[in-house]
Amino acid sequence: MNDKIFEILQYASITNALAEQAQTSLGKEAARALKPGSDLESVQRLLQATQEAFDVDRLKGSPPFGGIVDIRPAVQRARIGGMLNPHELLGIATTLYGARRLRRFIQTMHEDHPVELLDGLAEQISEQRDLEKLINSCIGDSAEVLDSASPTLAAVRRELRGGESRIREKLESMIRSSSVSKMLQDQLITIRGDRFVIPVKSEYRSHFGGIVHDQSSSGATMFIEPEAIVTMNNKLRETKLRETREVEIILQKLTAAVGEQAELIAYDVSVLAQLDFIFAKGRLAHRMKASQPAMNDRGYLKLRKGRHPLIDEKIVVPLDVELGGEFSSIIVTGPNTGGKTVTLKTIGLLSLMAMSGLFVPAEDGCELCVFDGIYADIGDEQSIEQSLSTFSSHMTNIIRILKDMTPKSLVLLDEVGAGTDPAEGSALAIAILEYIHKFDCRMVATTHYSELKAYAYEREGVINASMEFDVATLSPTYRLLVGVPGRSNAFAIAERLGLPGSILSFARGEVKEEDLRVENMISALEENRLGAEAEREEAERLRREMEELRSRHERELDKLEAQRDARLEKAENEARDIIAKARKEADEVVSELRRLAMEEGASVKEHKLIAARRQLDQAEPETRLKKTKKPAAAKSAQQIGPGDEVVLTNLGQRGHVIELDGKEALVQVGIMKMKVAKDSLERVQTAPVTAPKQKPVTSVKRTKDDSTRSELDLRGANLEEALMDTDRFIDEAFLANLGQIYIIHGKGTGILRTGIQEHLRRHKLIKSYRLGNYGEGGNGVTVAELK
Template identity: 65%
Template structure:
């Protein structure tokens, strides 16, 4: 792609904005390498990936990139058997965790919408959770090797603490001695060269044995290691060396495990950087309110309400533009500051963005082309150092373009032929346009020359366009009008500003009659365009109203058809069940008749036939009783505890458990409870009894509260107050069937944590408890598992 065009169209500013939306240095690296592609399949694949990221964010929100950093240099050193330091190993563990979280996010989004490209990218990602767990077992969040990393390290550090304590005790006894205190500069114990020392005044040096390790800047204080602790310090030094060797062994082991997986983790890093870059493109689409363009490689462009992406959305004036169908070139005329240059840059920059796989700030249905090159000569690039005038700089750019332009190129020319004599400039501009037309490229050029209006009017494949100007306000509207040449507004502007009419009339007389006819024709075209535009807007509004009404009618019809289908299906099901029941009972009666006939021969008694006929009549399903006004009146008197009949269930008896509003009640029918309309219930008459009323049975129902807490914050509380809160919290969690809860007590001195954990150990609802892990709050949180 032409580097000069990229700079002229400010493509680098789009890249910088994209870089700012990446979440990782890996994604930033991918964004910095982005450039437009000349191949349609590559462009379509890029846009499809951006579209998948946009839909993922729509369904699942912002993707998690926490913990994903560029660990490739550490992996390279691990592969070369260099020992990684604890912070580097912790970055590897966090990278593995971040990769796993992002993979789960995309898999979850894939359940909502199809994400074939993102899913394929995640497919080769590896989950080295065992390595992550091993690193976290040995190294804490602050990058320190834990005592639990190995039994040897735990033993050595325990010995270090014991010996250090003994050395301090010995020195503290010296410091507290009255005879020694007067010799000390300060009654304190400090460290020099990893050995315990005390600050002794210079004049008492002879009274102390031992080793001098340091002195103050003034020389008045000597830091002496008394002879009494020399052996203890020696022992500490030996233990420190053993600790260092054990730590190095642990780090070497972790590094070897990391180095064995370095190649796969490096590949994962590159994939995650690409995924971050794709989601950054989605973030840019959201920031620009951009849409997915349709792409082709046959030179067709269609922009609907397109905006320049670097202009504030509230200030940008959208443009509509079509190119490549009926015409391949557009000649744009109009006054300065009317928006011609911005329109050129908008078309060029949006083409570059689409070819880079970025959404464009335009309405749905916009169409862009994949060009083999985009060439732009925009702006005044005169140079004093190179002795180039405005005209010379334009010619230099044009000459370099003409040797590269093909029939698959887009050429953008601003102020074609400007900077020289108008007659020569317009003739040269026409010659350049004809040459580019013969090449078959797509061309958009702006000019001030009126000769080019007539040229475009008489040539096939070329169309006039202009930037709209409001004479009433003397201001441009920045709207691009295709098919309407720019009209000279000099006389109208001068008259509005107050120039005497006599001068304006004299000026009009100096203009040729042909030019006045052209100006009058353009004015008539403009008037017709405005009238057609108003009528089109009215027709469009009516069309939208009709479509809305049609949709509402269609939705209502669909609902009626759906309701009808449900009613028919329900009726068929009821009929099937009734027929099946009647059939079973009829078969039982026929079987009984046959048995009677066999037992009694032909002498079946009349009363037995009558009984069999009655059973057949009873087998016919009776219609479902419908609630009537009388039963509705009775239902108004129903209260909880009443015995009732349910009409829709064939008079089934039950009792009211509770009322759930003004029109429904929950009724107990045997072992089943169901919600029934009050109009469907009829209270049964209660038998009068002299017995004392039976005690009411209380039914307690407990349902899980949707707002039940799963964590309790105790920070700032005293222990007694906190234990009362924890007790109540655990009861609520147990009744709500929570399996795990989080109790936040903070780190502090550890007193609150110790008291809370003692209470958890004795609590009847607590099965087990532990401190929070990385990401759960660490030592500031206790996690309790409930029975």
């Protein structure tokens, strides 16, 4: 692709903006060297990598690139045997650490959110832990060679520090003496040429022995090395030379280790540059609020709300355009300053960005093409030095384009045919456009010539377009209107500016009738377009509202269905648990009945059947909703009288009413008599029974039943309920042949204890009763002995 197109479309501004997003010099260099691709598959991979970087930046933030520097020159010098300095070695160590940390970051991200391309690149980074550890053991954070780098260096530096300390002590003792201090300019110790000296006044030079190493600019001070420390300084210098040689040995060793891994390190650096470059593209997409375009190689281009990336997004007018479908060429007409040139540059620059693997500032749903070349003739290239006019410069450029273009190229022409006689210019423009159109290129051209409107109307695959102009405000709106040719608006503008009507009338009379009809037709088309666009916008608004309502209703329906399913599932689980529990208890009851039947033959005693039935009734699951009392039941309860056959609703047993006492009734159930609440009875037959049918007492066999309880817990019950439960308990204990029972009533206020003991005193089956002894519950328990 010709480099001239990059200059015309200001492509360098995009690569510079991309470089600003890179975090390392490696990434910045790669960003500035970016060029568009011409292979569809490779461009799609570049865009996919940008999408992955975009997702990583959105989900995890910026990846860690700290410590990574450009170490390629140092690595190359190590490869050819040169010695690296501590700063270069430290840069290599920090880069190796940064590479390892970046690799771990991407791999962790890949586990949570797949980023195939980035993970594939990160996998190529080699692990250089041993080399990194070796350098860090010898080079400190301030790029100094550490004492721990070798035992020899540690010993030499200990000797060096000791020698310096002895020299300082010697000099300090000298400058503190009264005979020497008067000859000194200042009482301090300094260094000249790696040797310790003191500042002596120049007039005392002859009185002070030693070696002069320097003097002040005024000549008043001489920096003298006293003779007493010359030998000590010489020895110190020898020690420093030994230190220097040992440091060089260490650096040579480290450099050799780097040289052994130079090839791998260089490759790692190239991968790091690529990763930083990719993440810079992701960050640029965030900053531009750009989206990933779909790519093709069939010459199709569709932009939705495309924005020129170098124009402030607050003032730029979005561009909607489609090319390469029903038509392959667009002819844009309209006045100057209407935005035609910006439209051309937007189409060209966004195409270059997409071909470079960059997202484009447009809405989702855009599609762009991988062209083999983009050519443009935009702007005035008049050159005085080359004696080229505006027309000549345009023609030179267009001739070059016609020579280089292919059917897979995109051609952008601004003001084609301008700069010469209108008649000849329009004819030449039509000829050029026709040639390019027949060549099957994708083309967008702008012009002032009205003749090109008719050309675009008559040619298949070519369509008119214009830049919208608001006559009311005499200003352009910068909106591209595809399908509508542009109007000159000269008369309207002149009239709005106050040109006399007589002049306007004369001017209109000079316009050809055919041209006037065309202008009127365009005006009618524009009015119809504005009306249709308003209706379309209203329809679009209504559609969005309906979509929003439908989405909200679907969400609410999904929510209700989810709640219903959850409640049904919960109810089913609870019912399943209740049924399982009831089935288990029923099985236990049936097993007990079978055992009893086997123990006592074929007949099961009445009191045992009653107890088993009660246990089965208790195993029935309780309903969640409280059952309301039926009026019929209440009515039948009021009509119950002595002799009626009734059902005890709380026990599920049948019996006969013996007598009524207010709200209570004495009921005969089998051989047992019990007092129950009248509301708990339900009559089953209306015919009075004169004598309740009872089983012969002789069928009752008193045997001891081990399963019968010997104690009754009444704590928390009121006296009425306690007495009823006590009667039932005594009957069961008597039939089970128990000799002694325990009634637990608690201590409390004593009302329950007094009432129960008074009831026991009158009961015909109780022989005697007493309070519990120590270990039996004391005053909280009454122990009764049965007859």
